[in-house]
Amino acid sequence: MDGSENQQTNVLLESDWINKWETRNIGFHEADVHTLLAEFLDEILANRKQIKIFFPLCGKAVDMKWLAEMGHLIFGVDVCELGIKEFFEENNIPYVEEAIPQIPGGKVFKSKSGNISLYCCSIYDLNESIVGKFDGIWDRGGMVAINPTDRERYVRVVTSLMDKDCRYLLVTVEYDPKLHGGPPFYISDANLEKLLASFFGWSAARWLRLAPLWFSLHF
């Protein structure tokens, strides 16, 4: 046992996340572009221009604006409308709001210029018929924020949205899970590799690891 099992019983409901936003308990939000994204952006882009990039559990990450300004097409999903609206308002990006016909109660907020679309719904309700497939994924605060018991479900959705040459850059956190209940939840590299390998196959997972396409942050 590597310790990550200790956190399997911690469960956050969507309402808990909305409550975090409403009570300003959003220490995860960073004012600047993530240093690892800036450092390893080429791993996602692979010399491609104007690609379609997905932010699972996007919050109001300023990285979305940064990449949109480079000419990329940005898609995000977050269950909290407040965070999505704050993204557009704090960055002075005019937006429109539309219903998502396939998801009862779901909404999509789109920049008027059309290059940023943020879906307000659970990631588990998204599918290819709604958002299509992506060329790149930036996962910071997604995999480590979902409940450990939902990891397979999460990876199934994310991988189903990856186009053939999609690059998936994932940030995990490293700490002693006995000292903190999460989120962010701890996932060991070994468990992450096992999880991804069950979707990509061992050879692809090994390649991803060597690339390297995921990183461990140390507190």
Ligand SMILES: C[S@@+](CC[C@H](N)C(=O)[O-])C[C@H]1O[C@@H](n2cnc3c(N)ncnc32)[C@H](O)[C@@H]1O
């Ligand atoms: C740790 S925050 C990360 C936000 C963002 N990625 C960043 O780097 O700032 C996790 C976000 O996931 C959202 N969230 C939690 N569960 C979700 C779900 N099932 N579907 C969509 N969003 C969810 C929360 O509202 C929260 O904004």
